[in-house]
Amino acid sequence: MSVTHAKGFTAAGLEIGLKSSGGKDLAIVHNLGPNQSAAAVFTSNRAKANPIIWSQQVIADGLASAIVLNSGGANCYTGAQGFRVTHSTAEAVARKLGVSATDVLVCSTGLIGDQLPLETILAGVDAARPTVDGGADAALAILTTDSRPKTSVIDRGSWSIGGMAKGAGMLAPGLATMLVVITTDADLPAHALDAALRSATRVTFDRLDSDGCMSTNDQVSLLASGASAITPTAEEFTASLTELCADLALQLQGDAEGSSHDITIETVNAATEDDAVEVGRAVARNNLFKAAVFGNDPNWGRVLAAVGTTTAEFDPYAIDVSINGVEVCRSGEPGEPRELVDLTPRAVHVRIDLKAGAEHASIWTNDLTHDYVHENSAYSS
Amino acid sequence: MSVTHAKGFTAAGLEIGLKSSGGKDLAIVHNLGPNQSAAAVFTSNRAKANPIIWSQQVIADGLASAIVLNSGGANCYTGAQGFRVTHSTAEAVARKLGVSATDVLVCSTGLIGDQLPLETILAGVDAARPTVDGGADAALAILTTDSRPKTSVIDRGSWSIGGMAKGAGMLAPGLATMLVVITTDADLPAHALDAALRSATRVTFDRLDSDGCMSTNDQVSLLASGASAITPTAEEFTASLTELCADLALQLQGDAEGSSHDITIETVNAATEDDAVEVGRAVARNNLFKAAVFGNDPNWGRVLAAVGTTTAEFDPYAIDVSINGVEVCRSGEPGEPRELVDLTPRAVHVRIDLKAGAEHASIWTNDLTHDYVHENSAYSS
Numbered sequence: 001m002s003v004t005h006a007k008g009f010t011a012a013g014l015e016i017g018l019k020s021s022g023g024k025d026l027a028i029v030h031n032l033g034p035n036q037s038a039a040a041v042f043t044s045n046r047a048k049a050n051p052i053i054w055s056q057q058v059i060a061d062g063l064a065s066a067i068v069l070n071s072g073g074a075n076c077y078t079g080a081q082g083f084r085v086t087h088s089t090a091e092a093v094a095r096k097l098g099v100s101a102t103d104v105l106v107c108s109t110g111l112i113g114d115q116l117p118l119e120t121i122l123a124g125v126d127a128a129r130p131t132v133d134g135g136a137d138a139a140l141a142i143l144t145t146d147s148r149p150k151t152s153v154i155d156r157g158s159w160s161i162g163g164m165a166k167g168a169g170m171l172a173p174g175l176a177t178m179l180v181v182i183t184t185d186a187d188l189p190a191h192a193l194d195a196a197l198r199s200a201t202r203v204t205f206d207r208l209d210s211d212g213c214m215s216t217n218d219q220v221s222l223l224a225s226g227a228s229a230i231t232p233t234a235e236e237f238t239a240s241l242t243e244l245c246a247d248l249a250l251q252l253q254g255d256a257e258g259s260s261h262d263i264t265i266e267t268v269n270a271a272t273e274d275d276a277v278e279v280g281r282a283v284a285r286n287n288l289f290k291a292a293v294f295g296n297d298p299n300w301g302r303v304l305a306a307v308g309t310t311t312a313e314f315d316p317y318a319i320d321v322s323i324n325g326v327e328v329c330r331s332g333e334p335g336e337p338r339e340l341v342d343l344t345p346r347a348v349h350v351r352i353d354l355k356a357g358a359e360h361a362s363i364w365t366n367d368l369t370h371d372y373v374h375e376n377s378a379y380s381s
Numbered sequence: 382m383s384v385t386h387a388k389g390f391t392a393a394g395l396e397i398g399l400k401s402s403g404g405k406d407l408a409i410v411h412n413l414g415p416n417q418s419a420a421a422v423f424t425s426n427r428a429k430a431n432p433i434i435w436s437q438q439v440i441a442d443g444l445a446s447a448i449v450l451n452s453g454g455a456n457c458y459t460g461a462q463g464f465r466v467t468h469s470t471a472e473a474v475a476r477k478l479g480v481s482a483t484d485v486l487v488c489s490t491g492l493i494g495d496q497l498p499l500e501t502i503l504a505g506v507d508a509a510r511p512t513v514d515g516g517a518d519a520a521l522a523i524l525t526t527d528s529r530p531k532t533s534v535i536d537r538g539s540w541s542i543g544g545m546a547k548g549a550g551m552l553a554p555g556l557a558t559m560l561v562v563i564t565t566d567a568d569l570p571a572h573a574l575d576a577a578l579r580s581a582t583r584v585t586f587d588r589l590d591s592d593g594c595m596s597t598n599d600q601v602s603l604l605a606s607g608a609s610a611i612t613p614t615a616e617e618f619t620a621s622l623t624e625l626c627a628d629l630a631l632q633l634q635g636d637a638e639g640s641s642h643d644i645t646i647e648t649v650n651a652a653t654e655d656d657a658v659e660v661g662r663a664v665a666r667n668n669l670f671k672a673a674v675f676g677n678d679p680n681w682g683r684v685l686a687a688v689g690t691t692t693a694e695f696d697p698y699a700i701d702v703s704i705n706g707v708e709v710c711r712s713g714e715p716g717e718p719r720e721l722v723d724l725t726p727r728a729v730h731v732r733i734d735l736k737a738g739a740e741h742a743s744i745w746t747n748d749l750t751h752d753y754v755h756e757n758s759a760y761s762s
Contacts, residue, residue: 045686045689045690046688046689046690046691046697047685047686047688047689047697048689048697074682076682076685076686077682077685077697077710077713077714077715078714078715079698079712079713079714079715081714111680111682112680112681112682112683112685112686113681113682113685113709113710113715113719114715115715211668211669212666212667212668213667213668213669213683213686213687214686214689214690215686216682216685216686216689285593286593286594287592287593287594287668287749287753287757288592288594288757291753291754291757291758292757292758294754294758295757295758295759297758297759299492299493300493300494301455301457301458301492301493301494301597302493302594304428304457304458304493304494304597305426305428305457305493305594305595305596305597306594307427307428308426308427308428308429308595308597309426309427309595310427316427316428316429316458317460328494329458329494331460332458332460333458333459333460334458334459334460334494334495334496338494368668368754368758369754370751370754370755372668372672372754373672373675373749373750373751373753373754374751376668376669376672376673376676377672377673377675377676377678377749378676378678
């Protein structure tokens with residue numbers, strides 16, 4: 001059900017011929033109200049796609065009536081013509097739904113540097129029929145190299161949240177990451193949505209770093225209809241939203257391009273949370289470590305070589321590292337034999353004890369595999 | 382000839398059984414004088430191997446009589462026992478050559494986190510017979526997954542420089558990178574060697590970034606015998622040393638683990654040289670771009686997505702990008718058709734025009750290939 005689980009939303013997903021691989025490639029989500037509160041977070045990449053530039057203007061007043069998303073093209077580095085395509089798409093959706101174009105968010109995903117065919121998109125918008133059952137189709141239409149749709153619902157009885165996500169490559173955050181649409185029928189003003197969304201993404205999507213490559217098109221949007229007439233507390237709503245975002249983020253990790261392991265890098269006893277994040281991200285971006293995990297090789301020296309490149313507070317000769325529960329490095333020296341580590345399960349847990357404080361953070365990443373190289377060398381995407 | 386081309390040096394390279402793959406694995410270079418001037422640069426990784434910690438003490442007074450290098454083990458994260466191995470190795474070399482142990486540099490390369498067998502090394506030092514013809518054997522003994530030795534000589538008639546290098550994976554600089562030994566018979570004091578070495582490595586080894594992974598063991602050492610009795614000018618010596626370092630760095634690039642392309646990322650019209658280096662390095666570390674080059678796919682959008690993650694001064698809508706001479710992106714919009722780009726040669730040249738100033742820099746990197754994943758997943762190294 002995803003984005004149409006919460007009351008007050010319709011959605012559509014249809015095939016209009018944008019994706020060379022075929023399949024649904026245009027999605028629309030419509031907020032029927034009574035509220036049109038919204039919040040969104042965007043990629044921090046300075047090379048921003050046209051839909052990002054447009055959507056940042058749309059969200060400025062905390063209102064959005066609809067969101068339109070396409071796969072089959074990123075509409076990034078496409079100049080003035082590319083911006084006209086985004087603008088005209090929003091206007092077409094607005095006309096169709098009877099809303100203002102400045103309340104229509106736009107997302108695109110696919111190859112950078114190619115123009116999208118405007119007439120095809122306009123015809124697609126015209127053909128779209130958003131319904132209360134359209135959530136599943138919409139979740140399909142935003143996929144690129146994803147092997148399966150990612151959806152999640154949290155139902156609190158009197159109110160609920162639902163979401164859909166796509167993301168397979170270029171998975172590394174910079175505030176937000178990938179395309180995500182979340183809807184809720186909670187009755188909350190835009191500033192409350194914004195605070196909850198920033199809080200939730202900071203510890204979920206922002207902790208996912210599959211391949212270290214930051215996208216030009218990432219956007220996480222949250223639309224609230226107020227149709228439940230229920231106003232949860234900020235704590236209650238933020239906790240539920242964080243739970244939903246974590247579920248979607250882990251689905252993205254589990255379907256990352258070519259991956260064969262889901263790796264959690266948990267850094268504990270750091271002086272600061274920033275230190276713990278920096279250490280986790282350094283390990284998550286170390287190609288040698290990621291290739292070793294692919295080969296089921298518990299090469300802990302590569303973990304420590306990566307930690308050594310950070311500015312985090314730690315003593316190289318005090319650090320402990322365990323992999324899947326085996327403490328292979330103790331106080332900077334060889335600990336348990338590395339042969340005891342079993343890396344055959346998909347889930348891998350690396351625990352790094354910096355012994356420098358009381359803060360902690362986990363980063364979610366994937367291994368570096370032949371399939372990752374194959375998918376990203378054989379296709380322009 | 383490499384390190385024994387310059388007058389005043391002997392060297393040896395022999396097999397002592399450290400490398401599981403077999404082959405020569407211990408090298409010694411002896412400076413016969415009359416001078417023992419020396420300089421060295423080291424990895425900036427905070428996780429430093431024991432030989433790095435030792436050699437930083439040795440070089441502090443600008444004197445070194447010899448250097449001993451082993452492959453088959455990095456002697457990193459091996460605790461107090463590991464440091465004793467390094468120390469005892471230096472003492473054994475000192476006894477053999479009749480010099481002071483505090484004038485013996487030590488380098489190790491191989492797997493992190495395993496102890497080196499001290500008795501094997503001591504027996505190897507005892508068996509070594511450095512000669513004026515030993516340069517080629519020494520260059521072989523420092524290799525790990527390298528497919529061929531890397532040596533270079535610059536002969537100015539009355540004086541000369543020679544060098545040997547190893548490096549195949551974990552190739553990313555932090556001041557210095559990989560193991561390199563350079564010898565010269567020029568008559569120069571330590572401070573002149575140090576200035577020349579820092580100047581040369583800054584624009585050569587420090588611009589090589591094959592896989593973004595900084596080693597714990599990198600060291601570039603320069604030994605000067607003064608045996609030519611010639612003192613070149615600082616400009617003359619630095620230029621020759623830079624030429625030799627560039628030649629060795631490009632040999633390392635050409636033999637990087639699993640690589641099928643040598644990629645030069647040239648950033649021009651940057652506001653500062655630092656900006657140009659940051660941009661080049663961001664592109665050089667982008668796995669999606671590197672995988673695309675492996676697949677002969679001129680996916681310039683991935684170049685721009687990487688540039689967008691930097692803090693360099695540029696306008697995303699003014700930037701030009703050309704690949705192997707084809708301007709695929711002009712002022713932030715699609716330029717020449719990407720189909721015109723031929724990526725079948727090993728050499729790839731990416732030119733990024735930031736239009737923000739007059740500075741420039743090039744970073745040398747490699748593509749991300751199936752062989753890279755294979756080599757780094759199938760073997761603990």
